[in-house]
Amino acid sequence: MTATRSRLAPEARRRQIVDAARTLYVERPYDEVSTAELAAAAGVARGLINHYFGSKRDVFLEVMRSSIRMPESELPDLSDLPLPERARRTVDWILEAAETYGHAWLAASGAADLHGGGELQAIVDEADDHAARLTLDALGLPDDPHLRARLRSLAPLFKSVCREWQQRGTLTRAEAADLLTDTVLLFATKETTR
Amino acid sequence: MTATRSRLAPEARRRQIVDAARTLYVERPYDEVSTAELAAAAGVARGLINHYFGSKRDVFLEVMRSSIRMPESELPDLSDLPLPERARRTVDWILEAAETYGHAWLAASGAADLHGGGELQAIVDEADDHAARLTLDALGLPDDPHLRARLRSLAPLFKSVCREWQQRGTLTRAEAADLLTDTVLLFATKETTR
DNA sequence: TCGACTATTGGCAAAGTGTCAACAGACGAC
DNA sequence: GTCGTCTGTTGACACTTTGCCAATAGTCGA
Numbered sequence: 494m495t496a497t498r499s500r501l502a503p504e505a506r507r508r509q510i511v512d513a514a515r516t517l518y519v520e521r522p523y524d525e526v527s528t529a530e531l532a533a534a535a536g537v538a539r540g541l542i543n544h545y546f547g548s549k550r551d552v553f554l555e556v557m558r559s560s561i562r563m564p565e566s567e568l569p570d571l572s573d574l575p576l577p578e579r580a581r582r583t584v585d586w587i588l589e590a591a592e593t594y595g596h597a598w599l600a601a602s603g604a605a606d607l608h609g610g611g612e613l614q615a616i617v618d619e620a621d622d623h624a625a626r627l628t629l630d631a632l633g634l635p636d637d638p639h640l641r642a643r644l645r646s647l648a649p650l651f652k653s654v655c656r657e658w659q660q661r662g663t664l665t666r667a668e669a670a671d672l673l674t675d676t677v678l679l680f681a682t683k684e685t686t687r
Numbered sequence: 688m689t690a691t692r693s694r695l696a697p698e699a700r701r702r703q704i705v706d707a708a709r710t711l712y713v714e715r716p717y718d719e720v721s722t723a724e725l726a727a728a729a730g731v732a733r734g735l736i737n738h739y740f741g742s743k744r745d746v747f748l749e750v751m752r753s754s755i756r757m758p759e760s761e762l763p764d765l766s767d768l769p770l771p772e773r774a775r776r777t778v779d780w781i782l783e784a785a786e787t788y789g790h791a792w793l794a795a796s797g798a799a800d801l802h803g804g805g806e807l808q809a810i811v812d813e814a815d816d817h818a819a820r821l822t823l824d825a826l827g828l829p830d831d832p833h834l835r836a837r838l839r840s841l842a843p844l845f846k847s848v849c850r851e852w853q854q855r856g857t858l859t860r861a862e863a864a865d866l867l868t869d870t871v872l873l874f875a876t877k878e879t880t881r
Numbered sequence: 882t883c884g885a886c887t888a889t890t891g892g893c894a895a896a897g898t899g900t901c902a903a904c905a906g907a908c909g910a911c
Numbered sequence: 912g913t914c915g916t917c918t919g920t921t922g923a924c925a926c927t928t929t930g931c932c933a934a935t936a937g938t939c940g941a
Contacts, residue, residue: 642857663836
């Protein structure tokens with residue numbers, strides 16, 4: 494019954510394995526999913542998993558890496574709007590993205606450090622930093638390290654608010670947008686007492 | 688060289704194992720630490736680990752559970768201060784706690800869902816909810832589900848801001864306090880447009 | 882059609898996990 | 912002081928899983 498062995502381009506095969514792994518990891522924890530299952534789900538031999546990813550954890554990290562990134566879709570040019578309006582639209586754009594791609598994003602978002610041994614933390618941090626850069630750009634603000642640190646710390650807030658809104662229904666979307674918009678403005682503009 | 692087998696009260700033994708495990712998990716990821724190592728670090732036989740915790744993951748979850756909770760130390764009575772001042776002092780109290788017990792708290796905080804299969808997520812959520820309740824109490828605000836949902840979503844923000852401040856040094860403590868105080872006030876009081 | 886390249890497989894050896902019957906401190910009864 | 916019971920603790924066993932590697936077989940160009 495062995496379906497004739499198929500030969501794919503390495504990249505395609507990698508994607509195929511990662512995709513199969515993702516669907517398994519959403520409903521079962523890391524150490525309950527064996528490489529045998531991973532291989533079966535992807536329809537390949539077990540050995541191939543190690544061939545492509547090295548170790549089992551590397552598969553997991555790759556799944557995270559690919560799930561965690563915000564979609565790169567373009568935000569329309571906001572450069573001639575006043576800052577508060579730019580903030581509002583930026584937040585709205587993020588919420589929109591969360592609504593569409595949200596599940597994987599939220600599912601992956603919280604998972605960090607202890608597991609994955611700092612590597613996972615690094616992946617999450619990179620994604621948050623990336624999001625901060627995008628946001629600063631959308632707001633038309635300069636990308637200096639200090640401002641970016643501020644905005645970076647907002648990424649986990651976005652995720653937790655989206656979780657309250659989408660998964661628990663304890664906040665409405667409008668309310669989430671209001672709160673986040675004000676917070677973005679606060680973090681982006683507040684002068685600190687020296 | 689077998690140190691004569693010692694016999695401890697189950698609770699003491701559990702604590703001993705959890706403590707030993709914690710020190711291992713801070714610098715090595717979950718699946719790189721074997722139960723043999725756990726046992727060796729705690730100075731017990733491998734079988735005892737399963738006897739007390741059932742499975743390897745249960746040890747890990749117990750480590751998280753015990754690391755993640757905010758300290759229960761008392762916040763002085765703030766009931767006759769104006770709300771903004773109460774917020775300022777509450778935030779300050781949390782930052783103080785973060786400074787003291789912070790490392791374990793921050794290390795454990797981010798770790799969530801995919802690993803641990805929802806159980807870990809539930810543990811983190813419980814801790815965040817608990818923190819939200821404490822905060823509402825300190826602010827002297829009513830503990831209704833909606834307000835609590837708002838404050839609960841702030842917990843990850845506190846953690847990420849503390850990380851920027853303590854681990855990266857990108858924010859000063861005063862700045863962190865300022866931003867968080869304003870955000871708490873915002874989330875605690877803002878009326879949403881209906 | 883042939884040959885080289887390499888994606889893919891299956892099986893092996895080492896390591897890890899959970900279980901269990903047997904062992905041995907601790908404590909009360911006498 | 913000695914015996915007997917209770918139960919915390921151990922070491923070994925059976926099973927699963929992981930990473931590795933030599934052999935296999937698609938695929939493409941000559």
